[in-house]
Amino acid sequence: MTPAAGGRGAARPTADAPVRAVALPAVGAVLCLGLVAVALAGLLTGVGRPSQIADPGAVTRWGLPVARFVHHLAMATAVAAVILAVVAVPARLGPRSRQSRAERAEKARVERAGTSASSASGEHPLYARTLQIAGISSVVWTVAAVVVLVLSYSALAGQPLSADENFSAGFLGYVQSIATGQAWMAVVIIAAVFATLVFAVRSPAGLFFVAVLGLGGIVPMALVGHSGSGDDHSAAVNSLGLHLLGVVVWVGGLVVLALLSPEIRRQAAALTAREQGGPEIVGTLLRRYSVLAGLAIATVAFSGVINADLRIATLDQLLTTPYGIMIALKVGATLGLGVVGWMNRSWIIPRLAGSHEGAGAPSPSALPAGDPARTRAVTGLLWQLILVEIAVMSAVIGVSAILGRTSPPVSEDLPPDATPARILTGYDLPPEPTVGLWFSQWRFDWLWVAIIVFLAAWYLYSMVRLRRRGDGWPVMRAVSFLVGLAVLLWVTSGGPAVYGMVLFSGHMIQHMTLTMVAPMFLVLGSPVTLAMRALAPRTDGTRGAREWILWLVHSRFSRVVTHPVVAAANFAGSLVLFYYTPLFGYALEYHVGHELMNVHFLLTGYIFALVMVGHDPLPKRPAHAIRLVMLLATMAFHAFIAVALSGSESLIQASWFGNIGHDWGFSAIEDQQRGGELMWGLGEIPTMLLAVIAAVQWSRADRREMVREDREADRTGDAELHEYNEMFARMAERDAPR
Known part of the structure; x- marks a missing residue:
């Protein structure tokens, strides 16, 4: 990190107390405010009152929301700690760019020998402390998940906690057969594995996968509760999943920063003593967290509004029902927290950060050099605001723990006259498809909407940033990428998503557009190249987005999946x-299977198009002739599968498509045969376009090579050609008869 602004002879803050810290008891005290919120919300909704039919007892009535509160808080802290260790905290002392090959070899030798990484390989104290927080909170997360699992069965069965055989047998059936029990058992397993890996893994690359595993704990939580049984199941699950993701990053990150406060103070004092800009370590860490927090708060607000709209039908229900009142309190708290976060981002962080990361970035520091009192005042206000945020967030999580036990105003049960389509898909049967309805029928998949909005905003921001820096970026690449995102939005939320659940032909349109059309436009936008040019490199031992992208591009996994044979075979x-195989049925029946299907086909299509016509860096790109051969082979394979489907008399997933009950259009088997024909057309046309693009790129590459050879010949006087002719002359002279 660079020193703070000021001349060489300017006085620097003294090492005794350059920054302030948060007392850990204060963090514990503000977190306990969530328990007060649990009690007040429980009294408001009547959750703590005995049940008239089957009462599980006071321990379960009050213990379950308390356990859920502890679970949510511990999970957020554990996962956020690992995320910060991966992207914001340096793993080693000293800049990573200055670490020599000998030092890296010594570190590997020490780790193989089993020596402590912290003492022998120079592990950064902030990194070690962050992982310690992650380890402790992950253990609490695991224990709390077990308690929630047991108490949720007690509440569902209406039985007080007991050690008798009936309770144990019922609990076993709950875990094996009931969706809620299966989901919480999955959370217990994820938390236990996560806790084990946090104590075992120390490298940032390994912790990256540990963080992904921890975030995976959000999935089973989003699938149960109100989202699992309510109307518009897909929108409810996706919005709740996004909501939990934002809460984990936002709330957990703030708690981790507060718990890191004493260690941050010690590191700042040490840096100030060495005249290396002590207060900057606080500003740099907070600036990196604030980027994550900004995305998180937008995600929380966006997803919260969507989920509340599904649960509350009228404004009157928002103001008069206990469920609506708690939603209104959460909205007010979120707005207040957004204001506090904006104050941190716009006023405090610039006064603590000595400089922005990246070459050529201007310094925003307004901190007077040699004024330790000003530094203490700014950091003191900073931690006070963070404590206020944690207190409000803790109260909101406490309210959410009660909210999950409160019935929403909108009924969660299927209507008694539900149609077969409603029973199978969760939605009423759409009207008979026409050309116009394919583009006017929409059912937003909020997970993909969030991803698409983020990618579009990032791409445009990066392009503008390059142009302000004086660098150009082709407009047609931006147009191509945005068109690809628009196609992706249509295929995941438009007509293909609506009709893909009730018609095989609709599903085939969704599938082929997702894997053939959208990836082609996205690849031609060259997003990785744009990221490499727009993102600033880090030199302080941490890995930002640029470093992780480079790591992925040059990883062994990338070399395998982008190998031409592997990419074509996977595609x-x-x-x-x-x-x-039964995978098709899982994608139709289960929401997670459907989303994994979307991810898989988008990625396989993207990797195949990247290998064939992409400009982004790859470990190894095949020759142009091989690309054309692979594209022609793919066209032939698609044609073979399409002909098999269009001529088949056996209905695929008959239990689904045969029972939808639509009284318009083709029969189920005729629709499947039509889907095979659509597969042929939607597969061959984009593949032919890829072949044309590959041929044009081959021609341009040959032209560039000819121009290069001509310039080389002009520079050397055709030395290579003369040498080539002289070689033939020597061969002729040697072979001539004597």
Whole structure:
């Protein structure tokens, strides 16, 4: 980190107390405010009152929301600590760029020998402390998840906690057969594995996968409760999942920063004593967290509004029902927290950070050099605001723990006259499809909406940033990328998503557009190249977005999946594995299976298009001739599968498509045959376009090579050609008869 602004002879803050810290008891005290919120919300909603039919007892009535509160807080802290260790906290002392090959070899030798990484390989104290917080909170997360699992069965069965056989047998059936029990058992397993790996893994690359595992704990939580049984199941699950993701990053990150406060103070004091800009370590860490927090608060607000709209039908229900009142309190708290976060971002952090990361970035520091009192005042206000945020967040999590036990105003039960389509898909049967309805029918998949909005905003921001810096970026690449995002939005939320659940032909349109059309436009936008040019590199031992992208591009995994044979086999073979195995049924029946299907086909199509026509860096790109051969082979394989489907008399997933009950259009088997024909057309046309693009790129590459050779010949006087002719002359002279 660079020193704070000021001349060489300017006085620097003294090492005794350059920054303030938060007392850990104060953090514990503000977190306990959540328990007060649990009690007040429980009294408001009547959760703590005995049940008239089957009362599980006071321990379960009050213990379950308290356990859920502890679970949510511990999970957020554990996962956020690992995320900060991966992207914001340096793993080693000293800049990573200055670490020599000998030092890296010594570190590997020490780790193989089993020596402590902290003492022998120079592990940064902030990094070690962050992982310690992650380890302790992950253990609390695991224990709390077990308690929630047991108490949720007690509440569902209406039985007080007991050690008798009936309770144990019922609990076993709950875990094995009931969706809520299965989901919480999955959370227990994820938390236990996460806690084990946090104590075992020390490298940032390994912790990256640990963080992904921890975030995976959000999935089973989003699938149960009101989202699992309410109307518009997909929107409810996706919005709740996004909501939990934002809460984990936002709330957990703030708690981790507060718990890191004493160690941050010690590191700042040490840096100030060495005249290396002590207060900057606080500003740099907070600036990196504030980027994550800004995205998190937008996600929380966006997803919260969507989820509340599904649960509350009228404004009157928002103001008169206990569920609506708690939603209103959460909205007010979120707005207040957003104001506090904006104060931190716009006023405090610039006064603590000595400089922005990246070459050529201007310094925002307004901290007077040699004024330790000003530094103490700014950091003191900073931690006070953080404590206020944690207190409000803790109260909101306490309210959420009660909210999950409160019935919303909108009924969660299917209507008694539900149609077969409503029973199978959760939605009423759409009207008979026409050309116009394919583009006017929308059912927003909020997970993909959030991803698409983020990618579009990032791409435009990066392009503008390059242009302000004086660098250009082709407009047609931006147009191509945005068109690809628009196609992705349509295929995941428009007509293909609506009709893909009730018609095989609709599903085939969704599938082929997702894997053939959208990736082609996205790849031609060259997003990785744009990221490499727009993102600033880090030199303080941490890995930002740029470093992680480079790590992924040059990883062994990337070398395998982008190998031409693997990419083509994955792209073409996925069709057979998906449609002729139970995977198709899982994608239709289960929401997680449907989203994984979307991710898989988008990624396989993207990797295949990247290998064929992309400009982004790859470990190894095949020759142009090989690309054309692979594209022609893919076209032939698609045609073979399409002909098999269009001529088949056996209905795929008959229990689903045969029972939808639509009284318009083709029969189920005729619609499947039509889907095979659509597969042929939607597969061959984009593949032919890829072949044309690959041929044009081959021609341009040959032209560039010819221009290069001509310039080389002009520079050397055709030395290579003369040498080539002289070689033939020597061969002729040697072979001539004597």
